[in-house]
Amino acid sequence: MKLFDFFRRKPTAVLSPPEEKKPPKLKINPVALSMAKAKKLKYIHPFKQYQPPAGVIPADIRSAVLAMDATPYGSQDFAGMTTGQSGFPGYPYLAQLTQRPEFRKMVDVFSKEMTRKWITLTSIGEDDKSEQIAIIEKALKTYEVREIFKQAMDLEGFFGRGQIYIEVRTPKGIAASTDPVELQTKLFRSDKKITKGSLVAFRCVEPMWTYPGVYNASDPLAADYYKPQSWYVMGKEVHDSRFLMFVSRPLPDVLKAAYNFGGLSLSQLAEPYVDNWLRTRDSVGDMVHSYSTSGVATNMQSTLAGGSGDDLRDRAELFELYRDNRGVMFLDKNTEEFFQYNTPLSGLDTLQAQSQEHMCSVSSIPLVKFTGITPNGLNASSDGEIRVFYDDIHAQQEAVYRKNLKQVIDIIQLSELGEIDPDISFKFEPLMELSDEQKANIRKTEAETDDILVNNVGSLSPDESRERLANDPDSPYHSLELNNNDDLKDEEETEDDDSEDFSASAA
Structure with missing residues (x-):
């Protein structure tokens, strides 16, 4: 039996499948991570107690x-x-x-x-x-x-x-x-x-x-x-x-x-918008400066094999010397090839203008006031934006200036007059200025209105119209002399007295 057992076929060993190699676990350097976070969170200033400079507090x-x-x-x-x-x-x-x-x-x-x-x-x-x-x-x-x-x-x-x-x-x-x-x-x-x-x-x-x-x-x-x-x-x-x-x-x-x-x-509020504008402006400038990339495909075998590369530098210098629209470029017919890549510049002006307008939006300042750039297009005007801006300025005057100016005027009255007069106040002058043509049209309309009220309706006397012109600081007749009603009344009474004395002497 042992002899037959020797000739028996031995069972083949079952090979287990090779284990798959797991990729190494990704490890991020904490220093690099903190530097990346600091760069990303540029505008995040941590909340902390404000410490004044030395000497402010005893x-x-x-x-x-x-x-x-x-x-x-x-x-x-x-x-x-x-x-x-x-x-x-x-x-x-x-x-x-x-x-x-x-x-x-x-x-x-x-x-x-x-x-x-x-x-x-x-x-x-x-x-x-x-x-x-x-x-x-x-x-x-x-x-x-x-x-x-x-x-x-x-x-x-x-x-x-x-x-x-x-x-x-x-x-x-x-x-x-x-x-x-x-x-x-x-x-x-x-x-x-x-x-x-x-x-x-x-x-x-x-x-x-x-x-x-x-x-x-x-x-x-x-x-x-x-x-x-x-x-x-x-x-x-x-x-x-x-x-x-x-x-x-x-x-x-x-x-x-x-x-x-x-x-x-306002500086802290607008900082992200200003930085975005500066980044866009610099990017557009860099792209315009290097919008065209030119090169020569040449043999670099000696340089890549460890050579000094003097021949390659001389070739590049020769290329730069002849690089001109009016010059002539020489190339080796068999081993060199000239190429040029141009970056399209369309739309860059729009991106830059939008980035600039974002600064105006956060500050609520019209573009023409902030940059001096007028709107483009037929019949384009900034009058509406300027009027809204002046309304905002007037609201700021009332909110920030009114209380402080009232205190200043009260203090000046105490120092100059010795007392505060509650009847004296102030008002902010309108910021919107009319053109000479608009002022002339307004004066024309007022003159026509006075003519109707004096001659047709009769609800206004010529002296009252004259007084309105004299009291209007924007009128060219601001210094017009007025007829004194008291003097006229005294003259009428004097004439009456003279007539009575004349009648008595005649009698």
């Missing part, structure tokens, strides 16, 4: 003042809010943006338009207030209120907050800025606090040099909730009533402390 109380900011920056709920463009970038970063012409143009257009036509002082009642109004108008020019308000709006556009310090003399006759005790007291709008001749000047203070002092962060029902009662200005504590505040884009309460109690600056 060193001995700096930690106590900063501790008033109880915003939970590190909490999970607050961290979940930091998506998109958020967080205060800081005043040094915003100051760097002021060097770009796009940001400067945006802010400059707003501040100029808000102070271009300025205000007109008015009065109510029958009393003549022309003398008081003339004194106030002269003081407004003396203290350069118009220029100071423009500067405050520049700071508001660049940094999110503009502040004007009111400098007055104390009862001792010295400037309040030199008296630390006086600076901490409230500046009442009263003749007891602001005496006649006590106003010194109005001064703009950049927000980088100020930091809020005490403020109420516990009672939302209080009038002073999240409104600082005082400000630290380079080591001095100044009461809030001695500042005029300019904030046109206020933030929610939860973000006010992080933004140093300012608003959202």
